Amino acid sequence: xxxxxxxxGEWFDHRLQLAAPIREAAEHPVPRNTASWFYVFGSxxxxxxxxxxxxxxxxxxxxxxxxxxxxxSLQALNHDVTLGWFIRALHGWGSNFMVAxxxxxxxxxxxxxxxxxPRELTWIVGVFLLLMTLGxxxxxxxxxxxxxxxxxxGIGASIASRVPIAGPMIVKLMLGGPIIAGATLxxxxxxHVFVIPGMLIGFVCLHLxxxxxxxxxxxPMPGRLVKKTTYVTEYHELTKRNGAPFVPxxxxxxxxxxxxxxxxxxxxxxxxGPFGPTGRPDPTIIQTAPKPDYFFLWLYxxxxxxxxxxxxxxxxxxxxxxxxxxVLLPFLSGEGEKSWRRRPIAVLTILLIAIxxxxxxxxxxxxxxxxxxxxxxxxxxxxxxxHGSTALERQGALVFQVKQCxxxxxxxxxxxxxxxxxxxxxxxxxxxQLIRQVIQGGGNMPAYGKNLSPAETTALxxxxxxxxxxxxxxxxxxxxxMVLGEEQNRRQDSQx
Amino acid sequence: MPNENTISRRRxxxxxxxxxxxxxxxxxxxxxxxxxxxxxxxxxxSAYLSWVPLGHVSEFPEGETRLAxxxxxxxxxxxxxxxxxxxxxxxxxxxxxxxxxxxxxHLGCPVRWFPQSKLFMCPCHGGAYYQDxxxxxxxxxxxxxxxxxxxENGLVTIQAGELPTPGSPTAALIGKKPPCAx
Numbered sequence: 039x040x041x042x043x044x045x046x047g048e049w050f051d052h053r054l055q056l057a058a059p060i061r062e063a064a065e066h067p068v069p070r071n072t073a074s075w076f077y078v079f080g081s082x083x084x085x086x087x088x089x090x091x092x093x094x095x096x097x098x099x100x101x102x103x104x105x106x107x108x109x110x111s112l113q114a115l116n117h118d119v120t121l122g123w124f125i126r127a128l129h130g131w132g133s134n135f136m137v138a139x140x141x142x143x144x145x146x147x148x149x150x151x152x153x154x155x156p157r158e159l160t161w162i163v164g165v166f167l168l169l170m171t172l173g174x175x176x177x178x179x180x181x182x183x184x185x186x187x188x189x190x191x192g193i194g195a196s197i198a199s200r201v202p203i204a205g206p207m208i209v210k211l212m213l214g215g216p217i218i219a220g221a222t223l224x225x226x227x228x229x230h231v232f233v234i235p236g237m238l239i240g241f242v243c244l245h246l247x248x249x250x251x252x253x254x255x256x257x258p259m260p261g262r263l264v265k266k267t268t269y270v271t272e273y274h275e276l277t278k279r280n281g282a283p284f285v286p287x288x289x290x291x292x293x294x295x296x297x298x299x300x301x302x303x304x305x306x307x308x309x310x311g312p313f314g315p316t317g318r319p320d321p322t323i324i325q326t327a328p329k330p331d332y333f334f335l336w337l338y339x340x341x342x343x344x345x346x347x348x349x350x351x352x353x354x355x356x357x358x359x360x361x362x363x364x365v366l367l368p369f370l371s372g373e374g375e376k377s378w379r380r381r382p383i384a385v386l387t388i389l390l391i392a393i394x395x396x397x398x399x400x401x402x403x404x405x406x407x408x409x410x411x412x413x414x415x416x417x418x419x420x421x422x423x424x425h426g427s428t429a430l431e432r433q434g435a436l437v438f439q440v441k442q443c444x445x446x447x448x449x450x451x452x453x454x455x456x457x458x459x460x461x462x463x464x465x466x467x468x469x470x471q472l473i474r475q476v477i478q479g480g481g482n483m484p485a486y487g488k489n490l491s492p493a494e495t496t497a498l499x500x501x502x503x504x505x506x507x508x509x510x511x512x513x514x515x516x517x518x519x520m521v522l523g524e525e526q527n528r529r530q531d532s533q534x
Numbered sequence: 535m536p537n538e539n540t541i542s543r544r545r546x547x548x549x550x551x552x553x554x555x556x557x558x559x560x561x562x563x564x565x566x567x568x569x570x571x572x573x574x575x576x577x578x579x580s581a582y583l584s585w586v587p588l589g590h591v592s593e594f595p596e597g598e599t600r601l602a603x604x605x606x607x608x609x610x611x612x613x614x615x616x617x618x619x620x621x622x623x624x625x626x627x628x629x630x631x632x633x634x635x636x637x638x639x640h641l642g643c644p645v646r647w648f649p650q651s652k653l654f655m656c657p658c659h660g661g662a663y664y665q666d667x668x669x670x671x672x673x674x675x676x677x678x679x680x681x682x683x684x685x686e687n688g689l690v691t692i693q694a695g696e697l698p699t700p701g702s703p704t705a706a707l708i709g710k711k712p713p714c715a716x
Contacts, residue, residue: 106614188616192642192697193658199701209699210574216582216696217619220612221573320615322603324636324644327657341641342659346675407660411646441651446660456660484662484670489652 063250064289067281071257073288076150078295079143080249084242085296086136089303090174091235093129101181103227105220105319108183112315127307130182133175135303137333140171145388148367151376152255154264158368160248163241165364170238172333177230179331183223184315189328191218200350218321253277254284258376265373327408332399339398342407406455409445413453420450427504434501437494441486449505457483464505464512471513472499582608582695588633591688594625599647599665601636607695621681622647622654623690624665631690634667635679635698642699645678654678675700 051057100119102111115122144164147153153161176194180187191213198212199205214221256276282288313331317323330338344352378385401407410417419435427435438444446456467475476495479485490498506512568575576582584607594600599622606617622634622645634654636644643658653670654663661672668677679698684691 104612104614105616106612189643192637195697196637196640196642196699199699201701205701206699207574209697209701211571213697214573215610216573216608217606217617218697219606219616220610220614222616224612318615320618321636321644322615322618322620324601324620324646326644328643338658342673344673346673349673349675408657409655409660409662411655411657414648414650442648442653442655443651445648445655479671482671484651484653484664486651488664 064285065283066250066253067277068254068284068288069256069276070280070282070287072254073282073291074257075291075295076146077254077288078292079139079146081292082295082299083136083139083143084246085299086132086139086303087238087242089300090129090132090136093125093132094231094235096125097129098231103181103223105183105223108181108223109315109318112182112184116312116315123312124307126312127310128303129178130313131303131306131310133178134332135299135306137171137175139299140168144168147255149378149381149384149388150255151258151264151378151381153368153371154374154376155266155269155368155372157248157252157255158372160245160252161368162365163245163248165361167238167241167245169361170234170241173234174230174238175331175333177226177234179334180223180226181230182313182315183319185317185319185323185326186314186328186330188218188319188321189326190330191222193328193330197353201354255376258378260375260377260379262376263374264376327411329402329405335402336395336398338405339402339407342405343398408454409456410454411445413444414439414442417444417449417452420452423449423505427501430497431501431504434497434499437490437498438501441489441494441498443498446483460502460505462506462510464503465507465510466513467502468513468515469499469503470515470518472502476502583693584608584695585684585691585693586695587686587689587691588621588623589690591625591629591685591690594623594631594690596625596627599624599649601647602633602690604692604694619694620644621692621694622678624667629685631683631685632667633681633683633690633692635681637679637698638674639669639676639678639700640672640674642697 047057097115100111100115100122102108112126115126117123147161147164180191195209195213195218198208201208210216212222212225213219214225253273256273317326329335341349341353375381419439424432424435444453446454448455448459449461451459463472473495475481475483476490476498477485477487479487486495503512586604586607588602588604594602601620602623603618603620606613606619609617620636622636624632624634626632634645638645638656638658638661640656640659640661643656645654645656645661645663647654652665654665654667656662656672656674659673661674662670663674663678664670666677667680669675681692681694683693
């Protein structure tokens with residue numbers, strides 16, 4: 039039996055002649071200390087990519103890339119087709135894992151100085167692989183053709199339309215027509231299924247080829263500097279003196295980690311299930327608050343914190359600067375120290391970026407910048423704010439609810455967080471300031487002057503004046519005491 | 535020994551071959567690029583825009599703002615529900631109207647009308663607009679997009695057909711204030 043297999047193998051190899059180069063690639067010597075758990079993320083990314091290819095093809099057996107039918111075909115996958123939900127969940131979780139692993143891989147490569155000479159091109163190809171991965175994540179979100187996908191496309195179109203002169207053309211090119219409709223989904227299908235994966239496969243091959251040709255980055259030693267003139271000889275000496283064949287010396291860790299990641303994806307898929315689809319992509323249903331997928335949440339947060347005047351420049355120039363910086367990085371620091379122990383700025387930069395992205399993502403999890411559209415009718419004024427209040431103040435509390443103040447202002451930690459919480463607003467603003475703020479707005483608040491009758495304003499302000507802790511007295515305008523006389527003023531206040 | 539002449543002749547043929555391929559590729563590139571850009575070039579003569587009826591004037595009470603929807607004038611066979619579009623119709627009085635796109639002028643999320651506070655609010659980043667569409671607060675840099683309208687035989691009709699985005703040329707067209715707001 040074994041002889042037969044050997045003979046068949048030899049028959050093929052006589053024609054293909056691949057055995058020798060494959061063996062050579064597998065057994066090429068790598069520095070001993072690179073057989074580390076830190077060096078497994080690249081192969082893990084490749085493994086998840088293969089999982090995405092397989093599950094993607096499986097989904098394409100059922101999915102219909104038509105604006106009128108995509109949503110129903112996703113429902114069929116979720117509910118009718120045997121284990122359709124599981125394949126969808128694998129693909130969705132695989133996508134999240136892939137973005138995460140690619141990012142971790144990139145951070146590891148940067149901190150270990152692997153982007154330096156002679157691996158500059160490997161890094162640049164890697165940058166494009168990251169962009170393609172993000173492109174896959176976004177286009178994949180579009181193919182999950184639900185309300186989030188529909189309005190997400192609208193956000194994409196609004197951003198693209200801000201490009202000077204060419205903006206409107208880019209929007210029509212992106213949408214495939216004047217509106218988000220059938221042609222839009224079809225072209226995102228083509229991008230997600232043919233164009234980007236094709237490029238990804240090509241770039242992954244290039245990336246791997248360079249890793250083989252140039253050798254895996256040695257474990258960085260503080261003080262061992264990279265010089266263009268001597269590095270290659272030093273590296274070869276290192277692999278000769280202290281090297282080991284990649285297979286099996288290092289590969290077992292890659293294999294274990296790859297299997298572990300696949301297991302983790304499967305566990306998430308099994309436990310959490312597939313993503314969506316949310317509501318039907320019907321533009322006439324406007325009771326929706328679209329939200330991007332996890333890896334674009336930071337962008338959602340950033341877009342609500344940028345001052346309006348900064349937004350268009352930041353959106354158009356920001357990505358160009360970031361990509362240009364990433365591409366140029368190996369040329370800016372192509373030599374010198376590799377170890378993270380001697381590169382404090384590199385470490386701090388990574389930490390800073392991680393904190394910024396983490397904070398924005400965390401904030402986008404509960405969107406303090408969005409009004410709570412149903413707070414005015416759904417969240418009653420907490421009882422403690424009405425205890426012992428007068429009829430006028432209660433009327434004011436009603437105005438407060440009915441005029442949707444609550445959508446942006448919280449009381450007792452319920453309600454919107456777009457504006458400041460009003461639990462103790464009377465400590466900050468005097469009666470006159472409250473009236474002015476309500477009527478004229480300002481500081482990011484609309485003016486309510488035209489929408490409130492004088493009686494409503496009086497009642498509302500009377501209610502707002504009660505919003506202070508029992509132990510602290512509300513803010514008072516000292517000048518009024520002077521003008522009206524302290525006694526009369528106090529009497530007026532106590533009458534209210 | 536290879537003849538100098540033969541080599542240069544082969545090279546000439548190779549070069550001619552490349553040239554031939556180049557000519558064919560250019561000839562093929564023209565229809566390919568035209569196909570790719572068809573969605574852009576078609577819109578240039580504003581072929582996408584036309585007048586669509588929203589409903590009878592009486593469906594929109596004076597002084598109120600109501601949600602209306604229309605079928606996009608330009609549809610393809612696979613559009614399904616996505617070709618249906620909503621808009622906010624404000625009847626000021628008589629035949630004075632304002633018709634707003636539901637898309638927020640910030641990033642296009644659907645804004646909702648609150649008749650009690652007479653505000654449009656956006657659920658995404660908190661843009662708010664007054665009843666006449668003017669920007670009230672939040673990240674939008676301008677007021678709501680407005681469709682040009684006219685009243686014909688008692689029907690409120692708007693000029694629509696393109697997704698309103700901050701940069702589109704129609705956004706400038708549909709951002710025009712009606713005479714009453716001047």
